[in-house]
Amino acid sequence: MLGALVKSLLGSSNERYVKSLGKIVDQINGLESQIEALSDEELQAQTPRLRALLDKGHSLDDILPEAFATVREASRRVFGMRHFDVQMIGGIVLHRGEIAEMRTGEGKTLVATTATYLNALEGKGVHVVTVNDYLAKRDAEHMGRLHNFLGLTVGVIVPNLNEYERRDAYAADITYGTNNEFGFDYLRDNMKHERSQMVQRPFNFAIVDEVDSILIDEARTPLIISGPTDDKSELYIAVDAVVKQITPDLYEADEKTKNITLTEDGVEWVERTLETAGLLVGSNLYDVENTQVVHHLDQSLKAVVMFKRDIDYIVKDEKVVIIDEFTGRMMDGRRWSNGLHQAVEAKEGVRIEPENQTLASITFQNYFRMYPKLSGMTGTAATEAAEFYDIYKMNVVEIPTNVPVMRVDEEDEFYKNTLDKFGAIAKLIRTKYETGQPVLVGTVSIEKSELLSDFLTKEGVKHSVLNARFHEMEAHIVAQAGRLGAVTIATNMAGRGTDIQLGGNVDFRIDDELSEMPEGPERDAAIAAIRAEVAADKAKVLAAGGLCVIGTERHESRRIDNQLRGRSGRQGDPGLSKFYLCLEDDLLRIFGPDTLFSKMMNSNLADGEAIGSRWLSKAIETAQKKVEARNYEVRKQVVEYDDVMNDQRKVIYEQRSDIMDAEAVDEVVVDMRHDTINVLVADACPAGSYPEHWNVAGLKEKVQEILAIELPIEAWLEEDGIEPEIVEERITALADGHMAQKMGQDDPAIWRQVEKSILLDRLDHYWKEHLATLDALRQVVFLRAYAQKTPINEYKQEAFSLFERMLETIREDVTRILSVSELRMPEPAQLPELPDFLTGHIEPLTGLENSYDGDGSARVPELFGSFAGSPQAGVGSGAAGEDPYAGLAISRNAPCPCGSGNKYKHCHGALV
Known part of the structure; x- marks a missing residue:
């Protein structure tokens, strides 16, 4: 009661926060006349001047008013659009790493230019994340005009770019792209063998458009790069x-x-x-x-x-x-x-x-949490505010509309079955169609949209259907959904990214109708005619009541319903929204309370009869909250399990990065050899035990297999006071001497490359196997609950043990390969340039092999001949260390000439 009184007197915490930002907006407005007086050249000179201020120690907050005023004036000159004050507030919210909830039609894309420009001045890169490739290209091209005018570079990340194009796009001041492309590039970068091959820069700042769609809806499943099995x-x-x-x-x-x-x-x-x-x-x-x-x-x-x-x-x-x-x-x-x-x-x-085997994976939650500063914008985030803060530590700020919302939201109407409901919807649409009022209908599936389409065809209503079948035409269909008499059926309006303007969208009509007309007076006249027609149609649509939005059933999430409803009533336009429901709707059938069904059925609702009540709406909202809570638990569980893998992923990726950056990894290799010897001795000669209890035969065999040295341990055992520590020291000395002798026979530069190559190859190989093991573990760990154990805790313990075992296996395998193998050198004239060493890998998304070694291993055998002496070298020949085909120009991925059926790289040309 007291809280309600305080809220009525002082406003909500959100309203107070937004009001506090008005002081900064006043500072921006105070600079407007000064910035407006600048010439184009002087306005463009603002960028280097503001960057100089940052170099002198000023913070981004210090230069924010001037930077925002600069963007506002540049937008007025480039687009003819001036940012509203509420758009400036939205920009400040984005800059502060928060979520700006702005209604549809409030110009979120333009809002982002302020925070994007300000943060790009640091030169560390800004990522603008969109929900699809079309929006990424559109925004990069359209908003890029503004940023280019102010001297900033703009890149765009879309599928089918080569590595050079991607690297250039990431090197730009501002980079547009989809969440999938950013995430996959991160995973691909951490599968490469040279720093120069990586395309992304260190993370700095990201603005996520349609943040609820990307960070909530799509976050239930991780990004996975995989290879076929x-x-x-x-x-x-x-x-x-x-x-x-x-x-x-x-x-x-x-x-x-x-x-x-x-x-x-x-x-x-x-x-x-x-x-x-x-x-x-x-x-x-x-x-x-x-x-x-x-x-x-x-x-x-x-x-x-x-x-x-x-x-x-x-x-x-x-x-x-x-x-x-x-x-x-x-x-x-x-x-x-x-x-x-x-x-x-x-x-x-x-x-x-x-089927595919996982090579690398990451959840959107853990990917986006790597950005030091993350913000987002959408029309619907308040219902998920708790999740945004719990997972991403981002607050949701509701930005007021520029002008009051005039849309009328009518009570839901309830029918007994789907056919009755769709019949009523079709009749309403026909009535609106005859008056010229545009109608947008939201359905939850392609099946439902096509069923409604059949009803409208019978009613003689001309309409457009927007669903996954017509994905390519999406933007053009949505853009014209506000035309006089237009009827549009959309599978779902979440994240469409195209504004519905009453009377139609002038720009899209020009593109659609005049794309082939050459520049000249005739085209100019045609454009003027389109503008006049759109203006006249807009007046008629406003008189008819604006855009009418109809929902054919409630969605699992209230956000999706709000997104559909929010398409109507933009920028103070009139509008109408209404939802039609029935007992056969999935939400009510699966999640609705049992009492709802019994009461409705007992009411003897006649066919074609409709009812509506607040109690019914409340029951539906309760069902939606149930689903939202369940989906949150699913996403939360995904994060909990991926957090375990994420800690391990960071260790592996940091080690890979250190290896790639190092000129030599000989110290790492030596440490691995010493650690391996320590484990071998500890297993065979337990501390505190007597020599007669040691596993001498097993130790000799292991040392011969892994270190390729004969162990005179029988002679050592005849000495008095022999201890496991002494044995370890002597084996270490022998192993170090053996490796020093081997390395002394070849060029040290070549050995450095070989060590680096093998280290990365073994790290990638066992990490891939570890991911597969964790996948299998996650599938069955829930069974531990039957033993009164918490599955996530069991998973953490098992995953940690598996990770330690993996690291131990990597140390042993690297030591074995380097100790047992020998380099057989070709003629010096055949030695290629060193930069070609470690470029081979499979393109993870396409699975296509390039001209190098497709399994991700280095080309050492191909470049320097086979490694001889390995127990596995010469598979299929029966002669270890012999490769009768070494002198032939055989592709690493070609079938081995011996007829084994294996690839050459897995047979006589094997690394190990």
Whole structure:
């Protein structure tokens, strides 16, 4: 009660904070006349002048008023648009590393230019993150005009750029790109073998557009770079044929979690059917020999029963493409993991791509938390304010609109079934269509949008459909959704990034209608005619009531509903919004309280009859809150598990970075050798034990295998007072002498490169295996809960032990390779330039091998001949250390001439 009284008198904390920023806006406005009087050249000279102030010790906050005033004036000259005061407040919020919640149509893209320009003056780089490639290119091109006018460079990161283009884009003062591209470039950089190959600079400042879509909706799944494994397509197809025969009474489905469980009768039926098909070893489905079949069965059940075509995915160009459930966008290049995507491909009868093995991964949460300063902007963030602060430590600041919102939000209307609901929607749309009022309809799936399209066709209403099938036309369809009499059906309006202007969008109409018309008086006249037509249509649309937004059902998240509703009523325009619901809606059917259904059914609601009540709206909001809480827990769990891997990832990536930057790694290699010897002696000669209890034979064998030296330990044992420490010292001396002798026979520069190469190669190899192990562990660790143990704690302990074991294995393997192998040098004239040493790797996203060694290892064997003396060298020849094909120009990735069926690099041309 007291809090409500204080709020009514003093305003909310958000209102007080926004009001405090007004003082800075007053300073910016006070400079306006002074900046306005500058010539173009003098205005452009502001950039070097402000940079000089930073060099002299001024902070960004010190120069903020002048920098913002400069951007405002430059925008007026370049675009003919002057930032509103509320847009200046939004820019200050972004600069402070907070989230600016601004309604649709308030010009968020223009707001970002102020904070972007100010922070770019430091020369450390600013990243502007968008939700799709179209927006990244559009904003870089459009807003780049403003930044270029002020002397800043602008780059854009989109798919299919080569490394030189990417490096140039990241070197720019301001870089636009998508969240996926930024994240994948980070992972790719940490798979490279030379610092010069890396494209990104150290992280500095990022502004995330549609921050809720990127940092909340898309943060449930990590970014993964992976490589293909063995082809199992025949098994997927065979299991899919069995699953498609299973009847609904043989399984139990949980739509909330999309899990399928076979009943006892279902297990018996599956066992008989699989046994008949020859897919089962024995007669028990859950024997250890059938583990792989059970996994394929589970994934195929999910694919057939729970994943729906045109809702969860579409089939395009004979490929299964995932549809983002929040935005309705196609997610090209993204695949479900753990064999689920292959199961869906088998279900649809398209080509089955091989399963992938994780090479590198990171969550969006941990990627974006690496930025020292992170901010974002969106129209809907307040409902997730707690999560933004918990995960990213960012506050959400609600920025007031430039003019009051005039949109009318009507009560929800409730129907008994989907057909009644869509019939009522179609009639309302026809009424609006006849008056010329534009209508935007939001649906939750392609299936629903096409169903509504059929209803409108029957009503004789001309309309456009925007969903994943028409992804390429998205911006053009949205841009004209405010035209007189326009009816647009959109799968989802989250993050569309294109403003709906009443009467139509002049720029898009010019591009669409006059793109082929040459410059000249005729084109100028056509443009003037379009502008006049749009102005006249806008007046008619305003008279008709502005844009009418209709929601065909409530979404799982209130934010998505608000995003759709927010498309109407921009910049003080009139507007209308209304949602239509029914008992068959997924949200109410799956998450609604049981009492809701019983009360509605008992009310004897007649077909075609509608009701509406506050109680009903409250029940729906409760259901949405349930889903939001569940989704938050899912994302929180993803972060908790990735935090464990993230600590290890940092260690590995820092070590890789140190190795790449070092001219020589001989000290690291020596330390690894000494650590390995320490472990060998500790295992064979436990502290406090008597020599007669030592595992002398095992120690000799290990020392011979790993260090390639004969150990005269029998003679040492005859000495009095022999201790494990003495044994370790003598083995260390022998091993160091052996390596010094080997290295003395060759050019030290070559050995430095070889050590560096092997170190990076082994680090990458075992890190990749470690990731696969952690993936498997995460899949089963939840079973520890049955033993009254906390899965996440168990995961942390197991992951730490596995990581320590991995580091120990790396030390041992590097020591073994360097000790056992020998360099066989070709003629000096054949020696290539040193910079070519470590450039080989697979392009992670495409999986295409370049002209170098495709598995990421250095080209040492190809450049300097094979490593001889390794127990694994000469696989298939039976003669260790001999490569009869060494003199031939054989590609590392070609089949070995010996006929083993292995690649040359894994056979006679093997490194180890």
